[in-house]
Amino acid sequence: MDYQLDFRIKLWMEEVAERLRESLNQKVEIQEKQGAADLVTEMDRWAETYFVEKITTYYPDHQIIGEEGISDTPVTSTKGITWLIDPIDGTLNYVKEKNHFGIMVGIFEDGVPVAGYIYDVMNHDLYSGIVSEGVFLNNKPLTPIQVDSISSSLVVGNVGNYVENRYNLQAIHHLALGTRSYGAAALEIIAVLRGEVCLYASSGLNPWDFGAGYALCKALGFEVTTFTNEPLNIMEKSPVIFAPKHIHAEALKLLEV
Amino acid sequence: MDYQLDFRIKLWMEEVAERLRESLNQKVEIQEKQGAADLVTEMDRWAETYFVEKITTYYPDHQIIGEEGISDTPVTSTKGITWLIDPIDGTLNYVKEKNHFGIMVGIFEDGVPVAGYIYDVMNHDLYSGIVSEGVFLNNKPLTPIQVDSISSSLVVGNVGNYVENRYNLQAIHHLALGTRSYGAAALEIIAVLRGEVCLYASSGLNPWDFGAGYALCKALGFEVTTFTNEPLNIMEKSPVIFAPKHIHAEALKLLEV
Incomplete structure (x- = not known):
């Protein structure tokens, strides 16, 4: 794992999360994709564009698969580093509830998971995980509650x-x-x-x-x-x-x- | 509405909420009521007892209907002031998730609602409403998002x-x-x-x-x-x-x- 990558992703996710929280007090343009329950907003596109611009600047050889298809380089193989990006997960909640949505980023090498990040935006909670290190909530180690069956x-x-x-x-x-x-x-x-x-x-x-x-x-x-x-x-x-x-x-x- | 009552309820709910949050780091005794999905804990009983003791001290003529039946005075009429108390709403979440539970108090006069209080414990959010005044989230007026259909x-x-x-x-x-x-x-x-x-x-x-x-x-x-x-x-x-x-x-x- 490239720890500078981990450092940068967290920084970028904090910026996107802050902007998404601000957007809740503003008028946001909304469009339907495959029906009234499948929405995309200008903020989904803005957030994915933000990530794509950062990645292409700092990691021009990395591949990107994003929900809104902002990156114009098609991904035809899992070879190398691939970013999986959901700029707003739960767009319907973002629009209707102004609550209960996330930002998700996964880092894969040759198709195998290396690191993952989920931002619970309204709770200001960033879950980060490096496969070889464990999972952290706002940089503190996360210990799951034990489940038996x-x-x-x-x-x-x-x-x-x-x-x-x-x-x-x-x-x-x-x-x-x-x-x-x-x-x-x-x-x-x-x-x-x-x-x-x-x-x-x-x-x-x-x-x-x-x-x-x-x-x-x-x-x-x-x-x-x-x-x-x-x-x-x-x-x-x-x-x-x-x-x-x-x-x-x-x-x-x-x-x- | 008796505004001293409103003042006291908020104070008591803050105390109960704080104690419930603390209890998540301690071992809590759990019992089944009508099956494995219907639980009661010592904290449900503690919290209802806390409210019942306060109410009988400050408002000895008020009636109490609580989930755990702590008050030993049966309620046979809706006449006068009645408290409806759920000391932990979502006990299964409290036990299994250590998250997503509430405290609820309703105040009724002659069977008609006068005031209501819901504490979202883990978010530190107290929703209070006086029927003649509106609803407040942590003392700030709450304006609902408009829903059309x-x-x-x-x-x-x-x-x-x-x-x-x-x-x-x-x-x-x-x-x-x-x-x-x-x-x-x-x-x-x-x-x-x-x-x-x-x-x-x-x-x-x-x-x-x-x-x-x-x-x-x-x-x-x-x-x-x-x-x-x-x-x-x-x-x-x-x-x-x-x-x-x-x-x-x-x-x-x-x-x-």
């Missing part, structure tokens, strides 16, 4: 996935003590990292949705895979489960693919 | 209610842009007060679950009723919906009783 824990995920019973997710809902849903992968992954819930399973996440969490979970020794226990491909959308190893094994037996 | 807004509620489609709640889930679930009525009512979501509907709340929110919503001019548009009886458990007037009317047409 699904039946003695809470779980988190999208309500629609549970209502429609995609991949038999209702089996997990019924086994767990309760199901929570925050509407932002960033906050749902944070809940797993803290051990507030024992797992987060999603029927479909894009690389920018899972990149940061993939690296952060690996830094805690947690498992992150598809529902068929395969490693994630950072160039593909797929179902993803984030959980400590023993919970991950328990959940895979319940999920149906 | 269910189809252009988020909603909040228990995932189980949506999965089981109790009272046809899935119609609301499908119409809304998204459904959130925090596992604590306190935090779900706060989301309505702030306008982060347009409504919170629950298939069954006890008086201590809805008392504070009933008064806080009334202080903003919002509606709080059963699913058949009846006023709430503070001596009975019932389905409850909290929402601004126009959203409340829209939701009642979708709910099936």
Whole structure:
């Protein structure tokens, strides 16, 4: 790991987070992507552009996969360093709640997670993880709450996935003590990292949705895979489960693919 | 409204909140009530006892309905001043997440809401509302985000209610842009007060679950009723919906009783 890179990412995320908080008091231009629940704002584009300009200035040979597609260099191979960037994760919450959204950055080398960063913007909380070092909350080591089993824990995920019973997710809902849903992968992954819930399973996440969490979970020794226990491909959308190893094994037996 | 009462409640809630935060670093005794998802801890009992002792000292003629039944004077009529107290709302979150729980106090006169208080403990946020005055967040006036319709807004509620489609709640889930679930009525009512979501509907709340929110919503001019548009009886458990007037009317047409 390049520790100057870690230093710079944190600095850049603080700047973006501050600007996003300020934007909540201003009029922000909003557009629909694939319907009224899939929004993009000028601030998503501004934030991703900010990261892309920094990266191309300081690391011109790095590749970038961002939600808004700001970088104009297509990524056709996972070779080298790749950044996975979600400039505002939970844009619907950002627009409607003015709360409960995150910034996510994942750093991968040859397709393997190296470091991950999730900023819980309104709580001023930056979760950073280097796979070889562990996870830190505002630079202090994070120790997750111990979770024993699904039946003695809470779980988190999208309500629609549970209502429609995609991949038999209702089996997990019924086994767990309760199901929570925050509407932002960033906050749902944070809940797993803290051990507030024992797992987060999603029927479909894009690389920018899972990149940061993939690296952060690996830094805690947690498992992150598809529902068929395969490693994630950072160039593909797929179902993803984030959980400590023993919970991950328990959940895979319940999920149906 | 007795403003000395308002002054004292805030002081007492600050003390209880501080003690609850401290308790997260200590071993706390936990017992099951009606199963593994329905917990009570020594801190629930401690907090309710704290309130009951204060109330019986300063207001010996007031009535108390608390979740843990600490007060030994049965309430058989709504006449006079009645306190509805949930010492820890979201005890399961308190135990499992060490996060996302609240303290709720509602003040009623002859069964009618007068004032309500919800403490979002881990965010250090006290929402207080006097029906004739409005709602305040840490003593600053709270202005909710405007919500136009269910189809252009988020909603909040228990995932189980949506999965089981109790009272046809899935119609609301499908119409809304998204459904959130925090596992604590306190935090779900706060989301309505702030306008982060347009409504919170629950298939069954006890008086201590809805008392504070009933008064806080009334202080903003919002509606709080059963699913058949009846006023709430503070001596009975019932389905409850909290929402601004126009959203409340829209939701009642979708709910099936």
